Amino acid sequence: MPNVNIEHHGAKTGVTGSCHQLHINPENSLLVDCGLFQGQEAGNTRSTQEIDFGTGGIQALIATHVHIDHVGRIPWLLAAGYTGPIICYRPSAKLLPLVLEDAFKLGISRDRQLVEQYLATIEQRLLPLPYNQWHTVIDTPEHRVDIRLQRAGHILGSAYVEVDHNGTRIVFSGDLGASHTPLLPAPKSPEKADVLVLESTYGDRNHESREDRKHRLKAAIDRALQNQGTVLIPAFSIGRTQELLYELEEIISEELPVILDSPLAAKFTAAYRELQPYWDEEAHARLQQSRKPLAFSNLLTVEGHHEHLKMVHHLARSARPAIVVAGSGMCNAGRIVNYLKAMLGDERHDVLFVGYQAEGTPGRDIQRYGPNNGYVWLDDEKHTIRARVETIGGYSAHADQQGLVGFVKGMNRMPKDIRLVHGEECAKRALKEWLDSAIA
CATH class of the missing domain: 3.60.15.10 (Ribonuclease Z/Hydroxyacylglutathione hydrolase-like)
Known part of the structure; x- marks a missing residue:
């Protein structure tokens, strides 16, 4: 050796x-x-x-x-x-x-x-x-x-x-x-x-197959439509966010808004678009069909902090279904925390984890205790979890x-x-x- x-x-x-x-x-x-x-x-x-x-x-x-x-x-x-x-x-x-x-x-x-x-x-x-x-x-x-x-x-x-x-x-x-x-x-x-x-x-x-995870993602979205709620997806700015947008472009209708609320993720999504020559054959085939996997018409990007707070308030109070992709991926910082604080207590909403949640992070606590209506600490405040909590391992x-x-x-x-x-x-x-x- x-x-x-x-x-x-x-x-x-x-x-x-x-x-x-x-x-x-x-x-x-x-x-x-x-x-x-x-x-x-x-x-x-x-x-x-x-x-x-x-x-x-x-x-x-x-x-x-x-x-x-x-x-x-x-x-x-x-x-x-x-x-x-x-x-x-x-x-x-x-x-x-x-x-x-x-x-x-x-x-x-x-x-x-x-x-x-x-x-x-x-x-x-x-x-x-x-x-x-x-x-x-x-x-x-x-x-x-x-x-x-x-x-x-x-x-x-x-x-x-x-x-x-x-x-x-x-x-x-x-x-x-x-x-x-x-x-x-x-x-x-x-x-x-x-x-x-x-x-x-x-x-x-082992992960779910790509077809299984797409089916579960669509099922979570369909529930949100039925419940008049929001699907919150804590996502890492690089990689996971772009993969999710790519999948969402294929499976959702144009009426359902997809809200990208992460300045860093927005920057990386723009960079991914510029780096199209490095995409795989399947992605290039979509482009040749005049599709826009990372820039579709119902993709909305939230810029400043004031606009972010307005969006949180709007989605928490209204009965308009939406998908929110926001950082950080483990819920320990970033804009996802404000969404969670506003929506975890409402059973209309879904929290959908698509990435690894490390021990000691709020994401791991929500993942562990959420299915039993437990609680999580966010910004030194205790929040009861009534929203549906799901994990799709295949998106790792x-x-x-x-x-x-x-x-x-x-x-x-x-x-x-x-x-x-x-x-x-x-x-x-x-x-x-x-x-x-x-x-x-």
């Missing part, structure tokens, strides 16, 4: 804060992702996000994709002295500044001049790469280290990372996508890996157990060492059992 030294600075015992340091020798290393801790894993102090490891020998930061739990600590990494490149796939280079601007404003400063200086630094450091092309990051007589990005199918621009160090192949999965993710081609397994660092978010379960942008096992089994040469990260302990245990039997 190869002696590979990987230090995990996040996502080792949970699902947020992804950050993995591959030590090449005592003086040199690579960093794969540098993400924000969220929910219970974040604790109650800002110091949780601060960099507690040395940055001097890091030759490159490789960002697998632009979700905040994979890149949100980059402001702190730069503040800690990191001066190297930020390597990512080409679409991620367009999306990353949008994410990091938001992270900087939330965690560091809202001063416009500081934000602009910071974004200029990010732009200078970005090194976009295509898929399937080797790039040398270290070349000395003792150590040759090349990296290659491959399609991960998680969100637009996502990649898994192959590292070749003197002939030893180390693969970091990042977050792998489901095989039926809208807009994106599915990931393909690498040819080989001596060491595989594999995500395990859904290592203990993560591969399920079957997909993760298939990613490993698809290799021509099985890994000698598999290290599971980015998952709760029950998910890791279940996935390990399946992998042990699959590659025995």
Whole structure:
């Protein structure tokens, strides 16, 4: 078994804060992702996000994709002295500044001049790469280290990372996508890996099929129409929101408004539209039919905070059915919180979860206690849950157990060492059992 030294600075015992340091020798290393801790894993102090490891020998930061739990600590990494490149796939280079601007404003400063200086630094450091092309990051007589990005199918621009160090192949999965993710081609397994660092978010379960989840989504919408209520969908700004809009364009009538109430999600949806060349064949077929999957006529975007509050009040008081897609995805911040406070107590409405809810987040509490008319704390206020609460697992942008096992089994040469990260302990245990039997 190869002696590979990987230090995990996040996502080792949970699902947020992804950050993995591959030590090449005592003086040199690579960093794969540098993400924000969220929910219970974040604790109650800002110091949780601060960099507690040395940055001097890091030759490159490789960002697998632009979700905040994979890149949100980059402001702190730069503040800690990191001066190297930020390597990512080409679409991620367009999306990353949008994410990091938001992270900087939330965690560091809202001063416009500081934000602009910071974004200029990010732009200078970005090194976009295509898929399937080797790039040398270290070349000395003792150590040759090349990296290659491959399609991960998680969100637009996502990649898994192959590292070749003197002939030893180390693969970091990042977050792998489901095989039926809208807009994106599915990931393909690498040819080989001596060491595989594999995500395990859904290592203990399988998703619904795409047809099943579309049927359940339509059923939730039909109930809202019947009950004269609103379907609230807490959604992550990048990836999940765009996939939902893509599906909604196909299944709803033009009379039902779809309200996108997230400034960040609106920015990313516009960026996704600009990145149409990177969409999959199915999405291009829709475009050729003169359809607009991410810009249909009954899609309404809410801009300012005043307009947001007016929309919350209108939907809570009126009997007009609607679908609201709002951030944040785990209900721990953002505009979805105001909708929840106004509507959780009314049985006409539905809360529909389509993404992972981390332990310690309001989303997990609503998901857990809502079906029994329990309660949740939002902004230090207790709210009884009378709205219907549902979860559609098939809309997760993560591969399920079957997909993760298939990613490993698809290799021509099985890994000698598999290290599971980015998952709760029950998910890791279940996935390990399946992998042990699959590659025995």
